[in-house]
Amino acid sequence: MSGYILRRLIYGVFVLIGVNVLTFALFFFVNTPDDMARAQLGAKRVTPEAVEKWKLERGYHKPLFLNDKVSGFERVTETVFYDKSVKLFAFQFGESDQGRNIGYDISTRMWPSLAVQLPAFLIGLLVYISFALLMAFFRATVLDFWGVVLCVLMMSISTLFYIIGGQFIFGKLWNLVPISGYNGGFDAIKFLALPVLIGVISGIGGNARWYRTIFLEEINKDYVRTARAKGLSEARVLFRHVLQNAMIPILTGVVVVIPLLFMGALITESFFGIPGLGSYTIDAIGQQDFAIVRVMVFLGSVLYVIGLILTDLSYTLVDPRVRFS
């Protein structure tokens, strides 16, 4: 068991190295730091001096991989690759192109993100699975049919419309909650209610249909027939046997996103003005702040890799076959 987990961890580190090299190539080979400087400064202010100054202020003036001007170990460490990529592994995120400390920004901004994402995730899971179980229970009836139709209809609507519509109805028409904004403490609830609600609703279509498919696949298996033959009620078959056995495919999709909840939701946060990591990323994209985007790419993959390892761990909890092998 521990050997298995160790192997997965080492594999995860290799994946992160791959991500790191890939982003480095994307950000420094497709365009040189000079190109980025020119794009940031704007066409009018581009002079060779301004470009050099821009690069010096942000540490892009060093050579990419090997520094010939210094000797010894510093030949490797005094480079852009070491500064901007290797240091990410130590969670030293450095400064954004605007000169702010990225590590500090992330540590303050991840909590509002989590405050939206975690309730939306938990409530969502409950709603989607209940809805899907309900459809599976009434399978091949009118109720199931219209449930699926509703799901397909709901998944055909862009997230943007859920947000705009929700803000319009709950914020403007009924005046129940402020349209956007954020505040700490207990006050946060009134700001969070709508984003959470919309996060849940916009996911119903796709998720409920997906879980329904999983349940229906289980329902046709032999052990379910045996359970029915024993004379168990349909509800007991569904909630006790099918739900438990469907946990493996469900966990595969669910556990992996848990760490990513920290990253926040790009669109939701920017529409509702929540100062989380999602709006942080959107702002960085808008300002063409390459340093922040690079860090967020790395952070996202770290969290994803953690999610993968958690998924493996969770299998051992719900599936005895994995535990004892």
Added chain:
Amino acid sequence: MTLFPFRFELLWTDALVWLLVAAIAGYAAYASARPHLRAPWSRVSRSASGIAAAVILATFVLAGLLDSVHYRPLLPPQDGKLAYATEVRSLLDRVLEPLRVKREKTYSAPLATHLYAKETLQLPDGREVREFPRLRHGGAHLKDPAADRAGDIALRGFRGLAVALLLWFTAAVALGAAVAQRSGIGIDAAWNDIWRGRTAVPWRAALGALAVLAVIAGPVVALAPHYHVFGTDKVGQDVLYQALKSIRTGMVIGTLATLVMLPFALVLGVMAGYFKGRVDDMIQYLYTTLSSIPGVLLIAAAVLMMQVYIENHAALFPTTEIRADVRLIALCVILGVTSWTGLCRLLRGETLKLRELEYIQAAHAFGVSHWRVMMRHVMPNVMHIVMIALVMDFSGLVLAEAVLSYVGVGVDPSMISFGTMINSARLEMAREPMVWWSLAAAFVFMLALVLAANIFADAVRDAFDPRLVRAGAAA
């Protein structure tokens, strides 16, 4: 030297779109001659929801294809010299010419005769009043808009509806005659079959979808030349025109991105599953690495880099259309390169199963090369997965375009798309009084397109997935 009245312009996306059309036509010709390839498609055509969705989709595709033939018209001679316009138009622009040219000053509500904002007007006697000015084009033929507008709209709408229903009825009669001819029964019997849904191909569903289209499109077509059916936006452009132009952008992204993704997924997936061992490890590592980066972030990073490239090489892109077009292609490529991992994983799994089967072992025993085994024995047997993935991805990509354009990493801001429409309209909801029609138009068109695509994709999946087909046959 005489000049043609127009010159065709083949934009990069046009070329790819028509290449795709040719490929689909080729596939259709190839498949129709082979019963095993024809079978799943005839199963699709037997699904009522599938055929209804196909009718709606075909309408969208028609608009998209018309919008993919570009040309530059000849300008009226100036100083005896002839020249082509610098602006590139499409056939759809030509069809919608009245909508495109009839610009108002700023916002006007759907079917309005007056602007949505008050302006200071000068009366003939010199006094100044604050009033809603008349529109330049919307309802300009009315003498007394307040009294005549409702009646005029109702009359024109009703006339359009009548013509559309007449056309629908003609189509239905022709269909009845065709069915009667084919199955060798009388027209009455054929009609009875269609009406009760007893024909092999559910024509009733197709006619139903067509009727819905006719009821909606008839009045719109009749009213569009005289009113702004969906109103006008901030700069006075007709919203219906924008919505129709958005179709092409959505379709190009939905199809070309999957086209880019396909070779990666197919080659790498089949190779990983077939060779196993070290090749498999490498490919698995590659797609785990790529898929570990959250999708939007990877796309955003790549698009940012592309923007920097375009800004620094402005000389390569002489006109706005070309720049927007290149950006659209780049976006498709980026979407494709970042999204092949899912399909690759599926194909790898399927190939792993296939390579252990007897017929592949037999091929090995006969000394068939790896290349030939993969091409002739593995590829054709994973095609159903590819087909399902192709149609399933379409709607997701159309939705993704809107989100990416909102984030600022989507299509060029000068290109009309659902994303740019929503993006520029979302602040109008907060206006007093509210401007809702741009969003409403984007919502209706997008919902119709994505819903039809989703329903059609479900029909294709049901017809191609061997597990579902077998379950259906047993039930």
